[in-house]
Amino acid sequence: MNTLVYDGTFEGLLTAVFEIYERKLYAVKLLKGEWRNSALFEEVIPIVTDEVRASRVLRGLRKKLSAAGVQRLYISHMAEIAGEDCNVLGFIRYVFDSEQNIEEDYGNRYVMRLSEILKMVRREKHRMEAFVRFQKLNDGTFYAAIEPDFNVLPLLIKHFKNRYADQKWMIYDIKRGYGVYYDLHDTQFIEMDFDELNNPINVIAAYSEDEGIYQNLWKNYFNSVNIASRKNTRLHIRHIPKRYWRHLTEKI
């Protein structure tokens, strides 16, 4: 058993694949993170991300998979779900070890697992498209904080850019410490100094004048459309799990 340690990037992953085939490794374990020369690991191979090697592997994948198939693989890795690197790697190896395109071979455990991961990621993306709640700040920017289960913020950009083309907005993933800002022309990734922003006094002072009014109107609306005689708490929580409540205006 060999353990490969890589930097967590997609290029790093592809470099690791290159290494596996070049050294003809069979049983491998893939880990993310800093390489430490520790006695715990007998055979640790540090992977140094190499763009040339990564792009050769990518070219190989493009030959064996459809464009959508490569995209799905990329998304599954980018979501950064803990402990799934080995399955993603298993999928890539299955791709290269097969003659034909295997992306619909759901009887295979790696293909099936990738499809499950993708389903989870897409659901989280869809939830974020629904659960983002913008708050209007004094300078006219609409700000929202999110804490998605997986790293889906990059997948949200297109949707929000198409939809809110005429307003400045920012969506910040406070779990992962980065955000996206749209300035009426383009979007960019940003990181903010959090201590200042987290201070409740600053946040409320930064609200636009009518923000509180519309938040209250929305809460009122939310309560008015409920039909009490049909109460179904189980269904309610299945649709909006409690961990999302702290960013939902109507549930705070």
Next chain:
Amino acid sequence: MNVDRITEKLNILADAAKYDVSCASSGSDRKNKNKGLGNASNGICHSYTEDGRCVSLLKILLTNHCIFDCAYCVSRKNNDIKRAAFTVQEVVDLTINFYRRNYIEGLFLSSGIFKDADYTMERLVRVAKKLRTEHNFNGHIHLKSIPGASSELMREAGLYADRLSVNLEMPTEAGLKLLAPDKNRQDMIDPMHFLKNEIIKNTEEKKLFKNAPMFAPAGQSTQVIVGATLESDQQVLQSANYFYKNFNLKRVYYSGYVPVLADQRLPALNTAVPLVRENRLYQADWLMRFYGFHVNEIVNNQSPLLDLDIDPKLSWAIRNMQAFPIDINKADLLLILRVPGIGLLSAQKIVAARKFAKLGWDQLKKIGVAVNRARYFITCKSNEFERRDLTGQNVKQFIMGQSQSKYIRNTQTQLNLF
């Protein structure tokens, strides 16, 4: 802005609109034009009320003043409730400000009938027009077609709205006569007919001229109330089928009657909402629209009522045991879709995956098949399969024996209805 007054109006007019169950915001393909606000491409449920229903659109009445006296409706003329009316500008402001905060997908605007049909419809159209032309708003707009409104207004409505709907209210004409004597079924069907033809005409134009304006791109829908009158499920589903077939409807919604008023013609106020029946009707509706079932296979003269204990697909399967078992590794997609415990996506996955290798139970489970139900009806790459010659009743008992209905709590009150 008088905040208190707006809040009060919103409470009254949202409360009055909530019995309209239509919530879809999908089906349109309106793009964001000229860096304006919004698009209406995909359906998103932004929140869910405590009764578990989705909140996708700002669903309100323009007013709950009404000249009609329909027995099932909270806004009926003779009901002693608070009345309110929004101005056109107020609705526009609410919509835009909610939309910008990502609370909603758009607006669902309905109204009580004040003065007459045209007068009411004209107000609804004015809201939509203002949103589209003055605010460059491209979000979803769903307008009610007011029965009896003129063709000119309906045409204008279609130009600004994504979806239009007329509520049939009662599944049959007799039911409508009983509970809404002022309403006439023909008045509801006329605008549906007009819109259907306009939509077809527009689709043709679109093929010839790419720039032809959009006309109600998300089509039409309707709603029927179930459990207020004595219609059987067969009557309800057959009427739904008739409207799907003849009016190209996108959706028929079934609204379990919520007792809001005391009236001799209606179920008593303490009657439970027929939630299970409503659920079964939606399941049957899905079978008709996505699973290739004909309405007569689901309900017919032998079985005019849907089984409340089990879903309509299982119910069909145990009535047709001669069709099973089927071999999952060979059968046609349309047959696999008929197996209880296998949904649309699982069926598609099975058909794709079996090209590579034959599938066994474990793989089916992984793919998402509910094996505990499906195993009575299929064989796969395994020596294990149901060898006993079971009758439909046996299978029903086995399946019910191992599953706990989430509705069990409601069953007792449910039965009293019939």
